[in-house]
Amino acid sequence: MHTEKHQIVVNGQAVQIVRKAIKNLHLGVYPPNGRVRVAAPLAVTDAAVRLAVISKLGWIKRQQARFEAQPRQSEREMVSGESHYFLGRRYRLRVIPHDGPAKVVLRNRSRIELHTRAEATAAQREQVLHRWYRQQLKKLIPPLLEKWQTALGVPAADWRIKKMKTKWGTCTVEARRVWLNLELAKKPVPCLEYIIAHEMAHLLERHHNDRFVAIMDRCLPQWHSHRQELNSAPLAHDTWRY
Numbered sequence: 700m701h702t703e704k705h706q707i708v709v710n711g712q713a714v715q716i717v718r719k720a721i722k723n724l725h726l727g728v729y730p731p732n733g734r735v736r737v738a739a740p741l742a743v744t745d746a747a748v749r750l751a752v753i754s755k756l757g758w759i760k761r762q763q764a765r766f767e768a769q770p771r772q773s774e775r776e777m778v779s780g781e782s783h784y785f786l787g788r789r790y791r792l793r794v795i796p797h798d799g800p801a802k803v804v805l806r807n808r809s810r811i812e813l814h815t816r817a818e819a820t821a822a823q824r825e826q827v828l829h830r831w832y833r834q835q836l837k838k839l840i841p842p843l844l845e846k847w848q849t850a851l852g853v854p855a856a857d858w859r860i861k862k863m864k865t866k867w868g869t870c871t872v873e874a875r876r877v878w879l880n881l882e883l884a885k886k887p888v889p890c891l892e893y894i895i896a897h898e899m900a901h902l903l904e905r906h907h908n909d910r911f912v913a914i915m916d917r918c919l920p921q922w923h924s925h926r927q928e929l930n931s932a933p934l935a936h937d938t939w940r941y
Contacts, residue, residue: 703717703718703719703741704716704717704718707745707748707749709749709752709753709756710753710756712735712752712756712759713734713735714735714736714737714748714752715734715735715736715737716736716737716739716745716748717736717737717738717739718738718739718740718741718743719738719739719740719741720740720741721738721739721740722740723740723906723908724737724738724739724740724743724747724748724751725737725738725739725906725907726751726752726755726759728759728762728763728766729865732763732766733759733762733763733766733767735752735759737751737752775821775825776821777792777794777813777821777824777825777828778792778794778821779791779792779793779794780792780793783811783828783885784885784886785805785811785832785835785884785885786835786884786885786886786887786888787885787886787887787888787890788808790805790808790809790810790811791809791810791811792810792811792813793806793810793811793812793813794813794815794824795812795813795814795815796815796816796817797814797815797816798816799814801813801814801815801816801819801827802814802827802831803827803828803831811828813827813828815827829862829881832881832884832885833860833881833884835884836860836879836881836883836884836891837860839888839891840858840860840879840891840895843891843892843895844858844877844895844899846892847892847895847896847899847918848899850896850918851896851899851900851902851903851914851918853899853902853903854875855875855876855877855899855902856874856875856876857874857875857876857877858876858877858878858879859876859877859878859879860878860879860880860881861878861879861880861881862880862881862882863878863880863881863882866880867879867880867882867883867894867929868880868883868894868895868897868898869898870898870899870901870902872901872902872905875902877895877898877899878898879891879894879895879898880894886929887928889925889928890925890928890929892919892925893919893922893925893926893929894929896915896918896919896922897915897922900914900915900918
């Protein structure tokens, strides 16, 4: 898909414009600092984008204020005593020197034990934890995906996990591929299920329009509360919103 990118300033607010072959204009505000981005059809002028942004300035400011007020973790140093999350529960990290293969062990629903070599760096320790998160998601996702393929009557050709900085999930409609953010391992299972349902629904409706909302309302009536829970949970130091 052909895209064009540039930036304008509206009432002191920097706005990134991305033009591509789409039918409707979409305005979004993204963490961590409330970046404003407009996806616009190729024929839409900067003046039209400017008017659209001006009409939404109040909403933009409210979204930016919510980002500013939302609890955030400091950057993790991967040392004993730190708080880390798994499936919505907070755990204390305990780093244990270990000469064998690195591993992660949950203890008493209150502690994550990270067994690594004594000389392992913070980045290497974090890599071990992320690998464990990925393994846990790989167990959780298939039955949820199967459930929503049946509920929506549409199959996904493939699904994958990756680190993403601005989205909890995304769907490549043409390839029928669902991407899920590794960070979802830290969130409650209903939040993971909501994102899977959300991305699967895009196989029926590409855009976040009334039809998309109707699909979600019909198949997952409580999706608004799941989204609220996901977006009100403590954010990582470099995270996003959905």
